[in-house]
Amino acid sequence: xxxxxxxxxxxxxxxxxxxxxxxxxxxxxxxxxxxxxxxxxxxxxxxxxxxxxxxxxxxxxxxxxxxxxxxxxxxxxxxxxxxxxxxxxxxxxxxxxxxxxxxxxxxxxxxxxxxxxxxxxxxxxxxxxxxxxxxxxxxxxxxxxxxxxxxxxxxxxxxxxxxxxxxxxxxxxxxxxxxxxxxxxx
Numbered sequence: 695x696x697x698x699x700x701x702x703x704x705x706x707x708x709x710x711x712x713x714x715x716x717x718x719x720x721x722x723x724x725x726x727x728x729x730x731x732x733x734x735x736x737x738x739x740x741x742x743x744x745x746x747x748x749x750x751x752x753x754x755x756x757x758x759x760x761x762x763x764x765x766x767x768x769x770x771x772x773x774x775x776x777x778x779x780x781x782x783x784x785x786x787x788x789x790x791x792x793x794x795x796x797x798x799x800x801x802x803x804x805x806x807x808x809x810x811x812x813x814x815x816x817x818x819x820x821x822x823x824x825x826x827x828x829x830x831x832x833x834x835x836x837x838x839x840x841x842x843x844x845x846x847x848x849x850x851x852x853x854x855x856x857x858x859x860x861x862x863x864x865x866x867x868x869x870x871x872x873x874x875x876x877x878x879x880x
Contacts, residue, residue: 786818839873
């Protein structure tokens, strides 16, 4: 794989100015002494599959959009676990701490994803209902779009999801096409 196409897969949270998917070249311009570690994809996949087996015993409703990201349907499980807090703690304890698990609980996948990304490692974050205010303060870097679109959003002064919503659907569609529609709806 060409160096120019390599991207950030993981990084230490205390490093400022980095985000997942950022081009490696850009990272090295910010942190020239960065230590690069080659990914061991077969090992990661085996650990992920083992974790899915464990979590599959808790809930039959599991989706895995990407390695390291799991959506678990919790509807109907509280009768088995008495309350949601206990259930989410059980799920958190099922994940080895070395994987720095974070759980987001919400009424939908995207708000749950944002909550999980904003949670501290080893913790659970639940969004308020409705999640609009919670999402409004979230960074646009959490949108599932390319770095180029994120860069363009920032160039227009749009730094939070609330900033994006305030622009309105029409201008976002005109500027970003289908991606603009998607981020506005998220």
